[in-house]
Amino acid sequence: MGLTQYFILILCFAGVLSNVINISNSGGNETQPFIEIGSKYYLINATVEMNWFEAMIYCRNFDSYLAVIESEAEMNALSSYLITNEGHIGKNFWLGANDLVDEGKFMSVKDGRTMPYAKWLGGHQPRDYDRNEDCVQLWLFNNIFYMNDKNCWAKLYAICELRQPK
């Protein structure tokens, strides 16, 4: 990791801490924030926009991580839920994968291995636009959710996935 990247990380952590505390305090219902969708439990925050790093730390507060979609079934379950839920219409969400370490190789934050499932918007994504798109988002396009690589500093909503017992 270069010195510049190191400092960016430090700044990132320093910057988000106050944010995260605010979110926790205003969140209220911290005991059961997760809902069952398909085979997993998710916490969908569609009220506070965060960059990818903030979203990741937000999820860590709830013993979870940004959602890692592992199959078409999971993709479909989550998509259906988001599309049919009024509060989520028109919103885009961060997922737990990025290619910050090695351009073009998207890794899962769940286990540090290759992202297990992808549904990129066909023919267009991922394209690392402006050499500056390294984090994976769930992207609503013509009322269907796809994946897209997005600038990690963009402000989107978070979907956290509850850590599953081993």
Ligand SMILES: [Ca+2]
């Ligand atoms: Ca992109």
